[in-house]
Amino acid sequence: MVYLDNAATTPMSPSVIDAMLEVMTNHYGNPSSIHNYGRDASKIIRQSRQTIADILEVSAHDIIFTSGGTEANNTALIGYALANQDKGRHIITTSIEHHSVLHATEYLKNRFDFEITYINPDENGIITTNTIKNALRDDTIIVSTMFANNETGSLLPIKEIGEALKDHQAVYHVDAVQVTGKIPVHPKELGIDFLSASAHKFHGPKGIGFLYSDSNKFDNLLHGGEQEDGHRPSTENIAGIVGMSQALKESSKEYDKNFSYIENLKEDFLKTISNLNFYRNEFGPTMPHVLNLGFPNQNQDMLLMKLDLAGIAISTGSACTAGAIEPSHVLSAIYGENSPKLKENVRISFSEYNTKDDVNKLANKLIEILGE
Numbered sequence: 001m002v003y004l005d006n007a008a009t010t011p012m013s014p015s016v017i018d019a020m021l022e023v024m025t026n027h028y029g030n031p032s033s034i035h036n037y038g039r040d041a042s043k044i045i046r047q048s049r050q051t052i053a054d055i056l057e058v059s060a061h062d063i064i065f066t067s068g069g070t071e072a073n074n075t076a077l078i079g080y081a082l083a084n085q086d087k088g089r090h091i092i093t094t095s096i097e098h099h100s101v102l103h104a105t106e107y108l109k110n111r112f113d114f115e116i117t118y119i120n121p122d123e124n125g126i127i128t129t130n131t132i133k134n135a136l137r138d139d140t141i142i143v144s145t146m147f148a149n150n151e152t153g154s155l156l157p158i159k160e161i162g163e164a165l166k167d168h169q170a171v172y173h174v175d176a177v178q179v180t181g182k183i184p185v186h187p188k189e190l191g192i193d194f195l196s197a198s199a200h201k202f203h204g205p206k207g208i209g210f211l212y213s214d215s216n217k218f219d220n221l222l223h224g225g226e227q228e229d230g231h232r233p234s235t236e237n238i239a240g241i242v243g244m245s246q247a248l249k250e251s252s253k254e255y256d257k258n259f260s261y262i263e264n265l266k267e268d269f270l271k272t273i274s275n276l277n278f279y280r281n282e283f284g285p286t287m288p289h290v291l292n293l294g295f296p297n298q299n300q301d302m303l304l305m306k307l308d309l310a311g312i313a314i315s316t317g318s319a320c321t322a323g324a325i326e327p328s329h330v331l332s333a334i335y336g337e338n339s340p341k342l343k344e345n346v347r348i349s350f351s352e353y354n355t356k357d358d359v360n361k362l363a364n365k366l367i368e369i370l371g372e
Helices: 016-025 036-057 070-083 099-112 129-133 159-165 238-254 255-272 298-311 329-335 354-368
Strands: 063-066 091-094 116-121 140-148 172-174 193-199 209-214 292-296 344-349
Touching: 016 099, 016 129, 016 238, 036 238, 063 070, 070 172, 070 193, 070 209, 091 099, 091 298, 099 140, 116 129, 129 140, 129 159, 140 255, 159 172, 238 255, 238 298, 255 298, 255 354, 298 344, 298 354
Parallel strands: 091 116, 091 140, 140 172, 172 193
Antiparallel strands: 063 209, 193 209, 292 344
């Protein structure tokens, strides 16, 4: 079996599994309990929070544990919008965001009459800082963009946007799910007010993530307890938190090494298939971890099925819409809703766990299938 769908989820690292197993076996107390078992669990959570904060170079007080990226995005957008609607009801985001952002903003629009401006990619398929600056209004309270697109790997101009918002009331929310654990991310340096991350994208467990926030003025989505400094009631997922902390600590030690390794994997793969008829859905600077290719006149579903039967896993786009029949909203925003390119694209996503043999198997199978 060859797994090349790492933008959807990654395998857990052995050290993460070991760390979680140790916690599940020996540290099962409720962190809110005042006895020794509870104090022990609470200490483990504090240590994990500090580890993550140190890597991001932020205060541990500003890290809020969530169930993943979707909850973190919803908390930042809906929580901040509802708590600060006296300042304005205008939000800016982009048309290529993850659905956890697009659906959250639609909810604010439909239920609470917020006005949403969706920034489209330019003629080169790029989101520019100027288009966001031009969309700013006095009543804009949130600007929300992803750091890197989950379908194409395209990087957005995060630091430039953060700089543009420095003298504006709008807070800057960044969905960093596809870059956390892969490149250094320092919110304060980049002008980010809210940042969302999910552990299972960087070899941690599913069902755990975090929201960085330097603002305490946002409404809770959940109610019922004082966990997470009152921001996110619910008994903490201790094993998940420890697993996420270990995964981020492990990956942060190898940022440059892993990045270069994946760049080389990607280039080796492209060289091997260079004689095939394909185009790259690549727009501006990108993360090498995601490669979106189009094979003219080749049905993407049939291609994926043939690869799956051969034991090779890739995808057509976001895992969160894998069961839907709609074409990619990201490529629709770039090429137009009627473009034939929407039916012939596939996404290959790498991790440092992949080998040269993995990419060779995919390349050779593609050559075999497309040569039929």
